[in-house]
Amino acid sequence: MDYASGVARWEPDARGRLDQAAMDLYRERGFAETTVAEIAARAGLTERTFFRYFADKREVLFWGAQLLERFILERIAEAPAKITPLQVVASALAATGAIFEERRERARVRQALIVAHAELREREVMKLAALTATIAEALRTRGVREPTASLTAEAGMAVFKVGFERWLGDTGKKDFAHHIRAALGELRAITSGRKSRSSRP
Amino acid sequence: MDYASGVARWEPDARGRLDQAAMDLYRERGFAETTVAEIAARAGLTERTFFRYFADKREVLFWGAQLLERFILERIAEAPAKITPLQVVASALAATGAIFEERRERARVRQALIVAHAELREREVMKLAALTATIAEALRTRGVREPTASLTAEAGMAVFKVGFERWLGDTGKKDFAHHIRAALGELRAITSGRKSRSSRP
Numbered sequence: 203m204d205y206a207s208g209v210a211r212w213e214p215d216a217r218g219r220l221d222q223a224a225m226d227l228y229r230e231r232g233f234a235e236t237t238v239a240e241i242a243a244r245a246g247l248t249e250r251t252f253f254r255y256f257a258d259k260r261e262v263l264f265w266g267a268q269l270l271e272r273f274i275l276e277r278i279a280e281a282p283a284k285i286t287p288l289q290v291v292a293s294a295l296a297a298t299g300a301i302f303e304e305r306r307e308r309a310r311v312r313q314a315l316i317v318a319h320a321e322l323r324e325r326e327v328m329k330l331a332a333l334t335a336t337i338a339e340a341l342r343t344r345g346v347r348e349p350t351a352s353l354t355a356e357a358g359m360a361v362f363k364v365g366f367e368r369w370l371g372d373t374g375k376k377d378f379a380h381h382i383r384a385a386l387g388e389l390r391a392i393t394s395g396r397k398s399r400s401s402r403p
Numbered sequence: 404m405d406y407a408s409g410v411a412r413w414e415p416d417a418r419g420r421l422d423q424a425a426m427d428l429y430r431e432r433g434f435a436e437t438t439v440a441e442i443a444a445r446a447g448l449t450e451r452t453f454f455r456y457f458a459d460k461r462e463v464l465f466w467g468a469q470l471l472e473r474f475i476l477e478r479i480a481e482a483p484a485k486i487t488p489l490q491v492v493a494s495a496l497a498a499t500g501a502i503f504e505e506r507r508e509r510a511r512v513r514q515a516l517i518v519a520h521a522e523l524r525e526r527e528v529m530k531l532a533a534l535t536a537t538i539a540e541a542l543r544t545r546g547v548r549e550p551t552a553s554l555t556a557e558a559g560m561a562v563f564k565v566g567f568e569r570w571l572g573d574t575g576k577k578d579f580a581h582h583i584r585a586a587l588g589e590l591r592a593i594t595s596g597r598k599s600r601s602s603r604p
Contacts, residue, residue, distance in 0.1 A: 286596050324529060331528045349565045349586060354593050356561030363557065364550045385550060392555050393594040395487050 217255045217265075219245040224262040229311050233259075233319060263312055263322060266301070267329045271336055273298060278340045287346045291337060291358030292386045295365070299378030302369070310370055334359045361385040418456045418466075420446040425463040430512050434460075434520060464513055464523065467502070468530045472537055474499060479541045488547045492538060492559030493587045496566070500579030503570070511571055535560045562586040 223244035227236040238259055242252045256262055277294035285293070302309060316322045338355035346354065365385035369378050424445035428437040439460055443453045457463055478495035486494070503510060517523045539556035547555065566586035570579050 286593070288593050288596075324525075327532045328525060328528060349569065349589055350593060352568075353561055353565050353586065353590050356564065357558060357590060357593060360554055360557030360561065364554050367553075368550065385554065388550055389554050389558060390594050392487070392489050392551060392558060393591050395489075 216245070216247055216251055220247060220252055220255060221262055221265075224259065225308055225311055228315055233315050233322070260322065260325065263315065264325060264329060267333070270298060270301060271333055273301060274333070274337065275340050278337065278344070281344075283344075287341050287344075287350060287354040288357060288386075290341070290344070291354055292361060292382060294337075295358060295362045296379040296382040299382075302366075302378050306370070306374075313370055330359060330363070357389060361389055364388070417446070417448055417452055421448060421453055421456060422463055422466075425460065426509055426512055429516055434516050434523070461523065461526065464516065465526060465530060468534070471499060471502060472534055474502060475534070475538065476541050479538065479545070482545075484545075488542050488545075488551060488555040489558060489587075491542070491545070492555055493562060493583060495538075496559060496563045497580040497583040500583075503567075503579050507571070507575075514571055531560060531564070558590060562590055565589070 220241060224236070224241045227240055227244060236259065238249055238252050241259065241262075242249045245252075256265065274294045277297050278290055281290040281293060316326050334355050337358060338351045341351040341354055342348070361382060362385075365378075365382040368385065369376070369381040372381065421442060425437070425442045428441055428445060437460065439450055439453050442460065442463075443450045446453075457466065475495045475498075478498050479491055482491040482494060517527050535556050538559060539552045542552040542555055543549070562583060563586075566579075566583040569586065570577070570582040573582065
């Protein structure tokens with residue numbers, strides 16, 4: 203393989219290959235047991251190349267957060283003025299299906315790793331809290347006042363977390379946006395005091 | 404003072420005195436600049452006594468979390484069967500005013516410290532995430548199904564965070580429970596699509 207020869211200085215899709223190699227190794231051997239050297243070798247790249255893209259092996263699981271945040275902020279910024287703040291946020295979150303839909307299996311492997319490792323759970327919780335704060339800020343930029351902006355961001359992220367979990371557990375029939383909309387409907391039922399379908403005994 | 408003589412082995416309200424001394428020093432000198440030795444000296448106690456109650460100086464700001472959690476779980480367990488899950492959670496959270504109401508000034512000092520220090524913010528976020536998970540579990544114990552239990556816990560904590568902030572910023576006229584109820588009303592308005600008072604331009 204040319205790209206492993208050490209001659210080529212430009213590595214096509216090095217990030218994607220490192221990501222794929224890391225996820226495969228984490229699944230096969232476990233997160234704690236995998237070294238950066240092994241990830242680089244599996245991807246046919248050098249450790250040096252690995253560190254050009256990721257600070258450490260943990261970062262492989264979190265580099266998408268920035269992409270996700272930018273995507274959501276763009277959707278919020280371009281949302282029509284006359285829909286409610288919660289609709290703005292829910293639509294932006296449902297649109298992230300464009301990022302997640304093709305990666306359900308990767309997302310499942312990632313989620314299992316995060317659930318199993320306290321240090322990863324902590325990082326995930328902090329990333330989601332940062333995203334919540336960024337969404338609230340984007341709403342304030344649109345003229346939404348406090349406490350509406352913060353509450354809407356929190357409510358939106360609650361919908362995102364629950365919708366995301368349901369999508370992960372789905373055997374493949376319903377898409378990401380469906381699960382976000384379903385979680386939003388559930389939240390509306392909860393706050394209106396109606397019994398939703400899933401809460402009935 | 405008798406209790407500083409070193410003779411008495413039982414120190415009346417040592418935790419409370421250490422807490423008060425620490426909060427005073429954090430406010431006067433800053434969190435980073437205060438040592439455990441100084442806290443103990445201000446409280447008229449030994450460092451050894453400090454470490455009997457707190458793992459480190461950070462823990463002074465978080466020891467109440469366990470108390471808070473127990474209090475909330477008791478309120479949820481004893482809530483009447485016929486109110487909705489969100490009412491169960493909101494009532495339990497509003498009832499924590501019994502803990503916070505007399506400590507608004509301490510809560511303000513604590514909040515300012517947390518906002519100013521990344522390590523404290525991180526710890527606070529993790530504690531609140533743990534409390535959210537515990538509330539969801541308590542709802543499931545009451546027979547509430549998923550995803551209702553998780554969404555209700557998330558929605559309840561969103562109300563708690565916003566209500567708590569508003570209470571901190573209140574000049575003293577409205578009590579804790581009022582701010583929790585107001586935040587709940589705001590969340591209902593947000594999810595129902597009505598414009599609430601505070602979000603009107």
